[in-house]
Amino acid sequence: MRAFWQPHRIVLVALALGLAVWAALTMRWGWIPRYAPLALEGMWRTIWLLGLSVGIGFALAVPLGLAQAAGPWWLAAPARAFCTVIRGTPLLLQIWLVYYGLGSLFPQYPWIRQSELWPILRQAWPYALVALSLSFAGYEGEVMRGAFKSVPAGQLTAARAFGFSRVATFRRVWLPQALARALPTLGGETILQLKATPLVATITVIEIYAVASRVRQDTFIIYEPLLLLALAYLALAGVIALGFRWLERRMVRGLH
Amino acid sequence: MKKLVLTASALALLAGTAMADPVRVGIAAEPYPPFASPDAAGNWVGWEVEIIEAVCAAAELECEITPTAWDGIIPALVSGRIDAIMASMSITEDRLQTIDFSDPYYNTPTVIVGQRDIQMDATPEGLAGRVIGVQVSTIHQTYAQTYFEAASELRTYQTQDEANQDLAAGRIDATQADSLALDEFLATEAGACCEVKGVVAMDESILGLGVGVGVRKGDDALREAFNRGIAAILADGTYDRISAGYFATSIYGQ
Amino acid sequence: MLDWLFAGWPGLQASAALLALEPPGWGGNLLRGAANSLIIALGAFGLGLVIGTAGALGKLGGGPVTRDLLAVYTTIVRAVPELILILLLYYAGTDLLNQVLRLMGQRPVEISGLAAGIGVLGVVQGAYATEVLRGAIQAVPRGQIEAARAFGMGPLQVFRRVTLPAMLPLALPGLSNLWLIATKDTALLAIVGFSELTLETRQAAGSTRAYFTFFLAAGAIYLVMTLVSGRVFGWIEARYRRGQARA
Numbered sequence: 001m002r003a004f005w006q007p008h009r010i011v012l013v014a015l016a017l018g019l020a021v022w023a024a025l026t027m028r029w030g031w032i033p034r035y036a037p038l039a040l041e042g043m044w045r046t047i048w049l050l051g052l053s054v055g056i057g058f059a060l061a062v063p064l065g066l067a068q069a070a071g072p073w074w075l076a077a078p079a080r081a082f083c084t085v086i087r088g089t090p091l092l093l094q095i096w097l098v099y100y101g102l103g104s105l106f107p108q109y110p111w112i113r114q115s116e117l118w119p120i121l122r123q124a125w126p127y128a129l130v131a132l133s134l135s136f137a138g139y140e141g142e143v144m145r146g147a148f149k150s151v152p153a154g155q156l157t158a159a160r161a162f163g164f165s166r167v168a169t170f171r172r173v174w175l176p177q178a179l180a181r182a183l184p185t186l187g188g189e190t191i192l193q194l195k196a197t198p199l200v201a202t203i204t205v206i207e208i209y210a211v212a213s214r215v216r217q218d219t220f221i222i223y224e225p226l227l228l229l230a231l232a233y234l235a236l237a238g239v240i241a242l243g244f245r246w247l248e249r250r251m252v253r254g255l256h
Numbered sequence: 257m258k259k260l261v262l263t264a265s266a267l268a269l270l271a272g273t274a275m276a277d278p279v280r281v282g283i284a285a286e287p288y289p290p291f292a293s294p295d296a297a298g299n300w301v302g303w304e305v306e307i308i309e310a311v312c313a314a315a316e317l318e319c320e321i322t323p324t325a326w327d328g329i330i331p332a333l334v335s336g337r338i339d340a341i342m343a344s345m346s347i348t349e350d351r352l353q354t355i356d357f358s359d360p361y362y363n364t365p366t367v368i369v370g371q372r373d374i375q376m377d378a379t380p381e382g383l384a385g386r387v388i389g390v391q392v393s394t395i396h397q398t399y400a401q402t403y404f405e406a407a408s409e410l411r412t413y414q415t416q417d418e419a420n421q422d423l424a425a426g427r428i429d430a431t432q433a434d435s436l437a438l439d440e441f442l443a444t445e446a447g448a449c450c451e452v453k454g455v456v457a458m459d460e461s462i463l464g465l466g467v468g469v470g471v472r473k474g475d476d477a478l479r480e481a482f483n484r485g486i487a488a489i490l491a492d493g494t495y496d497r498i499s500a501g502y503f504a505t506s507i508y509g510q
Numbered sequence: 511m512l513d514w515l516f517a518g519w520p521g522l523q524a525s526a527a528l529l530a531l532e533p534p535g536w537g538g539n540l541l542r543g544a545a546n547s548l549i550i551a552l553g554a555f556g557l558g559l560v561i562g563t564a565g566a567l568g569k570l571g572g573g574p575v576t577r578d579l580l581a582v583y584t585t586i587v588r589a590v591p592e593l594i595l596i597l598l599l600y601y602a603g604t605d606l607l608n609q610v611l612r613l614m615g616q617r618p619v620e621i622s623g624l625a626a627g628i629g630v631l632g633v634v635q636g637a638y639a640t641e642v643l644r645g646a647i648q649a650v651p652r653g654q655i656e657a658a659r660a661f662g663m664g665p666l667q668v669f670r671r672v673t674l675p676a677m678l679p680l681a682l683p684g685l686s687n688l689w690l691i692a693t694k695d696t697a698l699l700a701i702v703g704f705s706e707l708t709l710e711t712r713q714a715a716g717s718t719r720a721y722f723t724f725f726l727a728a729g730a731i732y733l734v735m736t737l738v739s740g741r742v743f744g745w746i747e748a749r750y751r752r753g754q755a756r757a
Contacts, residue, residue, distance in 0.1 A: 008574050087690070088736035089729045090697035093708055097725040100418065103425040104721040107446065113426050122387070122427045124411070195591040202701065204389075204411040209593065213327070214412075217393045220354045222331050226598050230590045237589035285703035287716045294713050296533035298542065325703025328601070335605045414701075417716040446719055 027224050035215050042211035043232065045125075046197050049207060053129055054190055057136025062175070064137060065144025079141060086138025092199050094135060099127040099203040128200035136193055143189065147182035148174065180251045187244030191237050208232060278320040279478065281308055282338035285323035286415035289440045290502050291344050303502045307361065308342050310494045311469075315485030327393055327414065330354060333472060340478060341470030344434065346395045348464040356473050358482040360466025361495075363509030366396065368453045369423070369438045370430035378432075378454030383408050389419035389428040396432045399462045404432075424449050432456065436507065466509060525723040528714075536714040536724070543710030544731050547696040550627050550706060555692045557632025559685075562639025569644050580640065587637035593698055599630040600702050627699045627706075635692055642684035646677040679750045686743035693735055707731060 067079040086094070106112055112121065120126050151174055159169040198209035212225040283300065287293035291304035300321060312319035324332045329345075332338050333355060347357040368378040368388075376382045384407035390396045392412045400410055411428055413419040419431045420438075424446035430453065431438070441447045456463075469482045489495045490508070499506060531537040565584070568576045587595065604626060650673055658672045700709035711728040715721045 006574065009578065012575065012578055084737075085729075085733060088733040090694040090708065090732060092697045092700065093711070093725060093729055093732065096712070097722075097729065100421060100715070101722040101725050103422060103427060104719065106425040106427075107449065124427075191589065195589075198591045198593045199698075202414055204413060209591070210412075213392065217327075217397070220330065220350070222601055223598070226594055230586075230594055230598070233591055233594070234586065234589045285705070285709065285713070287713055289717075293717055294539075295717075296536050296539060296714075298539050323703060323705065325701065328597075328702060331601050335601055336608060337604065415712075415716060421716075421719070421721070444719070 023227070027227075028221055029224060031215055031219050031221060031225075035211065038206075038214070039208065039211050042206055042208040045205065046194075046207040046209075046236070049125070049128060049132065049197055049200065049205070050190075050194055053132035053136055054193055056129070056133040057193075058140055058186075060133065060137035061140035061144050064141030065146075065148050065178075066170075068141070068145040069148035083138045083141045083145075086135055087142065091131070091135050091196050092202070095128065095131040095199055095203060098131045099124065102127070124200075124204045128203060128205045132193065132196065132200070135196065136189070139189055139192075140186065143182050143185050144178065147178040147185075150181055151177045176251075183244065183248050183251060187241060187248070190240050190244070194233065194236055194240060278318040279312070279340060280322045280338045281312070281319045281340045281342050282322050282324040282329050282332060283308070284326040284329065284343040284415075286326055287417055288344060288415075288437060290436065303498060304342060304344060306498045306501075307489070307495070310489045310498060311342075311361075311482060311485035313485075314488035314492075314494070315481040317481055317485070326391070330393075330470070333470060336472075339471070339475075340482065344437075344467050345470050346464035347466060347468045348395055348398075349461055350398070351470070354473070355470045356475065356479055357468035357470055358479050359486055360468045360509075361486050362507045363466030364507050365435050365455045366399070366432060366463055367435045367438060367455050368430050368432050369442065369450050370453045371423070371426070371449060372451050374429055376430060376453050378456045380404055380407055382453075383430060386429040387411060387427070389413055389422055389431045391416045391419060391433065394433075395463050396434075399456065399459065400432055402459075402462060403456075420446070436503065525720065528718055528720050528723055529727055536710075536718070537727075539710050539714060540707065540724070540727060540731065543705060543707035544735070546624075546704075547693065547706040547708075548735070550624065550631065550696045550699065550704075551689070551692040553624075553628035554631035554635050554695075555689055557628060558635025558639045558688065558692070561632065561636025562643045565636060565640030566643035566647055569640065570647060584637040584640055587634055588641075592631075592634055592695055593701065595634055596630050596698055596702060599633060600626055603629065623704050627696070627702075627704050631692060631695055631699075634695065635688060638688055638691070639685070642681055642688065643677070646681035646684070647673060649680050650676045675750075679747060682743065682747045682750065686740070686747075689739055689743065690736055693739065694732070697732075 064079045064083060067075040068083075071079070106121075112118065155173055155177070156169055159173045160166075164172065197207060201207060201210035201213065209229060212229040215225040216222060283292050283304070288302075290302055292300055292302040295301050300323065305321065308319060308321060322338050324338055324343075326343065329338075329341055329343060330351070333341055341355075345351070347360060351357070368376070368383070370376050370386075374386070376386060380403050383404055387409045388400055388404055389411045390400045390413070392414060394416075397410075397412060404410065411419075411422070413422070416431075416433050416437060419428070419433070420441045422428050423431050426449070435452070435455070438452070442450065442452070469479075469486075471478045471482070495508065496506065527535060529535055529537045529540070531541070565580050569580050572580070654672050654676060655668060658668045663671065696706050697708040699706055700712065703709065707728055711724045715724040718724075
């Protein structure tokens with residue numbers, strides 16, 4: 001820690017704090033009490049959208065990566081095609097395609113409104129979740145493919161020689177090692193996913209960016225909400241980075 | 257003497273530059289038929305586009321139509337990216353704190369349009385428990401947040417078009433917007449789903465006094481120019497001629 | 511020509527008519543938007559490379575203050591969503607620039623949408639490019655640089671003749687990734703109303719209500735851009751790796 005606090009750093013930090021104090025005193029912050037509950041709700045929605053989409057996306061990415069690394073051509077080719085399409089098109093377009101594209105089909109099939117799923121299909125968050133999860137799965141499928149391929153084949157052969165079944169080899173040797181190798185990349189990709197969440201505000205999901213937009217529209221104050229929003233995302237990204245660093249220390253023990 | 261010469265030359269320079277620069281008139285980059293929408297060749301057509309051309313010609317301004325995202329159109333005006341807003345923007349007290357407006361050039365009622373098979377009327381009680389869609393940064397959003405949000409669920413869309421799309425898909429039960437824009441939607445195939453449920457109760461402080469040209473605060477020269485243009489086309493019949501091509505009755509509303 | 515296909519699939523003919531290149535088809539609009547997207551992506555990528563080179567050299571050879579400021583720049587850009595950065599830079603950036611110009615007594619300059627888009631995305635790309643180029647420059651074997659110095663080459667010559675060619679193959683995978691990010695980030699400019707492919711698609715879809723058709727068409731155009739870019743970068747990488755040891 002002491003190495004961090006060199007003279008020039010102290011000056012820079014003091015300047016930054018001075019800037020923050022000046023900003024706190026001169027800019028307009030009167031809107032915060034009125035919008036705080038909405039902001040907390042939006043923050044929570046960002047967090048659970050991020051968490052769920054990362055979880056579901058990763059659960060899909062493992063089979064996608066495995067299919068490309070070790071599967072037969074009729075599994076590997078569709079997996080590769082899926083990852084290529086997801087990685088080759090903008091997420092914004094994917095989100096709009098899922099929400100408005102599917103929505104434009106609803107009037108043609110009136111029986112959908114009578115079905116059990118209608119209360120869910122009416123809302124926007126399922127579509128946001130689907131689009132974000134598929135996007136994460138596409139990118140991480142590629143990462144997991146590289147990770148699965150990078151585990152030395154000798155280890156897998158040795159495991160089979162010991163009598164491990166294919167499932168046991170996967171569960172105890174291949175998957176943990178691939179995960180450990182992919183972890184740094186996954187941390188960076190999770191932060192990228194956090195940065196992608198504001199896009200769902202365009203399909204009426206009220207997450208933290210949408211709250212900042214609402215403040216901007218109601219009060220016509222342009223910069224202050226955006227600055228606070230940037231700080232919120234910096235904080236969230238910091239938490240995610242720290243979390244992954246902790247995970248790495250736990251999982252990569254014993255690996256070179 | 258020197259001061260007089262300096263001031264005179266400064267004024268001449270300003271006047272010269274004021275006339276030399278084209279006036280960038282901002283319209284919403286999202287389609288809003290019948291007022292302004294892009295056609296397949298990329299040109300903007302509609303009642304409002306024709307009015308802009310007529311007003312600018314009458315006020316002897318060289319206008320450049322600049323599509324700008326509706327969501328950021330006031331910041332674009334304030335930061336100097338555009339010089340005027342003619343995007344069906346209503347004159348409201350809230351907006352008057354940030355920008356100035358010209359005289360209104362049209363005024364139409366605000367209606368609620370909803371699904372045919374649902375019984376509702378344009379009051380907070382009639383819409384209780386329903387899902388209402390509105391466009392962001394509009395008087396309709398402010399009105400709905402003030403009167404309807406307590407008892408109904410509000411969803412905000414980037415464009416009125418997307419709200420109409422979700423209405424047709426059945427995701428929302430109703431939408432609140434300008435009656436003419438919604439009439440245009442109801443005439444389309446997708447609009448067969450819905451009908452006008454009623455006109456909302458008037459609240460001048462939110463719904464405003466009509467649609468005017470937005471200019472920067474203090475830009476009185478431009479504001480007066482637009483007022484002259486609007487008065488001119490109302491007087492010589494150009495306004496009625498253009499409106500006749502789109503609407504059955506006059507929409508001036510004053 | 512494709513009548514048999516149109517006969518079997520009812521909606522296809524209507525969709526094909528919507529996508530036609532000449533009005534009343536919207537295909538021409540979409541392609542114009544795609545061209546705009548490519549121009550912005552190229553400009554942003556180029557600007558990002560310039561900023562990235564300066565940033566990488568600053569991080570490696572600059573003083574402690576330079577390195578800290580660059581670290582703040584890269585951390586903020588890599589943690590804050592592009593959408594917010596675009597909004598902040600789009601409005602605050604031009605505002606600040608004009609205020610500075612006004613203070614200096616100059617007339618406020620009008621920044622075209624194209625320039626603002628390229629500037630904003632270029633700043634974002636610059637942060638990522640700094641990291642990619644820094645990693646690549648650091649991976650150049652020290653011995654080669656020391657030998658060049660021993661031969662009496664000045665710093666600029668060392669950079670131009672030794673560091674740059676050696677670092678390019680190492681940087682190319684990261685740079686090709688950055689190019690893809692640049693092409694896809696242009697879609698975000700649709701939210702500030704800049705007329706590129708995604709906005710044109712939304713306008714076309716909104717005017718004709720054929721959402722599925724247009725979004726799929728736009729997706730196909732982006733995919734073509736991505737696949738072609740991938741091929742081009744692969745070819746460049748193969749050329750630059752000639753004579754290099756396989757990594």
